[in-house]
Structure formats: structure tokens, C-alpha cells
Amino acid sequence: MILASLDADQAEETVSIPLAGKSSIADFMVIASGRSTRQVASMAQKLAEKIKAEFGYRARVEGLATADWVLIDAGDVIVHLFRPEVRSFYNLERMWAFGDAPPLPTSDQAA
Template sequence: MQLEEMKQRVLTALDDLKAKDVVVLDVAGATSVTDYMVIASGTSSRQVAALAQHLVDEMRQQGVSVLGIEGKDTGEWVLVDLGDVVVHIMQPQTREFYELEKLWGAFATPAIHQA
């Protein structure tokens, strides 16, 4: 699967379960770890975990290898590593505390905000 198609499928999967405040950061020029970082919010631990599981299921169904999943048990902050795309799904208070957009935003070009 091409990188742009993978990114779009990630965004669609997050939208399926009504993720909030989805932001895509292009960090390819800042790190060799990943090309895109996607940050999204869920309204509760249950929604965060459900978003992550839905994303993993959708990506596997498309033949994308899921390299790792961290934090699904607590549902406060779940990281889904798809290699070229790393997805952070967080509860709003956790997202506000860690400010990943601010941390990575200076290195991201361009930053894409989704509705």
C-alpha cells in the first residue's frame, strides 16, 4: 500500500468512530522513525481503546502490518505503530498535558488539520 493511501485509510478509520481533533504531521524531514504522525482524541477510555482497535482491524484487513500497539489496556493514550504512520489516540486531558502537536509541530511540514 502506498504511503498516501495508508494515511487516508488511517484518517477514514478514525473518522468511522468519530475521533475528535485529528491532526496529521509530516515528520519525514525530522526523523527516520516515521513519515507521518497522526494525533487524535477520543472522549473516554472506552472510545480511545475502540478507536485503536478499529484502526488495527482496518489496517490488518488492508494487509498493513501493525508493528506495535501500546496503552490499549488503559485507554488514556494508545499508540499504534504502522511503520510509516504512527498514530496517537488520546483522551483530551492527556493530549493537552503532553502537547505532541507543539513538540513535533516545529519539525512538521506541512501540518494538516482535519475537521
Template sequence: MESKTLMEIAYNACDDKIAEDILVFDMKGKSPITDYFVICHGNSEKQVQAIARHVKEEIEKNGVEIKRLEGFTEANWILVDATDVVIHVFNKEERSYYNLERLFKEAPIVESETING
């Protein structure tokens, strides 16, 4: 599966569970480990877990293996690693604290209007 399609599946799964402030960074040429980073947050432990669970299920339903799922029990920062796309699901406070957006500022943001387009 193309990494763009995988990113779209992850983005839509986050959106399905009303994740907030979903950002997608195009890491091609910027990172040797992945093509896209998807970052979002939820407002409660249950919502963060629901977002991550739905992302995992939707990706696996499309025949892609999740390489790693970390942080699910604590639900402060859940990492869903689908190799070509890595999804970071935060609670709002942890997202603000870690501010991954600052780390990826050199990577272009994929505009939501172009996803699924």
C-alpha cells in the first residue's frame, strides 16, 4: 500500500473519533524511518484510547501490520507505528508539553483539503 493512502486511512480514523487539531507532516526526504507523521489529541483518556484503537483497527483492516503500539494503558501519548506512517495520539496537556510540531517544523504540513483528494 502506498504511504499516502496509509496516511489518509490514519487521518480519517483520527477524524472519525473527533480527534482535535490533526496535523500531518510529510517526512519524505526528512526522516529515514517514515514518510508521514500524524499528530492529534483527545480531551480524555478514553478518547485518546478510542482514537488510537480506531486507527489501529482501520490500518489493520486494510492489510497493513502495526509494528508497534506504545502508551495505550497510560493514554498520555500513544504511538501507533505503521512503518510508513507513524501516528502520535496525545492527551491535550502532553501534546502541549512535548510540542512535536516544533521538532518537525522543517517538514511540510499536508493540508487537510488535499487528503483524500
């Protein structure tokens, strides 16, 4: 549902990183970019609403005020939404790869 929501909102460079065996904070981490703070904020708000509607769970959202980097705690999935410059600076994909296989591409990357 998370990947479908981000795809519908035209998120860019979406990746899903399995965290099993790497961390107990979640099962997956999803990282995506928006072209602007406005798009990042919109994607985050819509995703939080969909999580509540579908699962009855109020996801915790941090960073919405500035929307350079928004973190959504959806329980078993942690979602990071960035503006491209901020994403490049923090490079979470590299930090969480731990030398393993690269993050799993999503549908917009496979082709």
C-alpha cells in the first residue's frame, strides 16, 4: 500500500530496504524523493491518511513543517521522504545497506 501510494503521488527514486536481521525498529524502510517541499508534504499527508484509513493506525509523522525530510513511522515500515538535495546529503540507502545487496528497486526503477 505504501509503495502504491508513493507511486500514485509521483515519488521519485523509491527504494525499499529490508531490515530483517539488521534492525529491530521495523521490517522495511522505504525511501523516496519529491521534487519540492510541497510535494514531499503532500505525499506524507496522503500516506498518513491512507495508513489510518486502511489499518486504523495513526502513523507518527515528523518533519512535516519544513518538509525537507519527513519521517513516517508506520509500525513495521519506516518511510523517509526527502527533497533530492537532502536525500543526497544523508544517503540513507548507503548507511542501511551494510555491504549487503543493494536496496530492492520498486516498479518505477525496474524497466
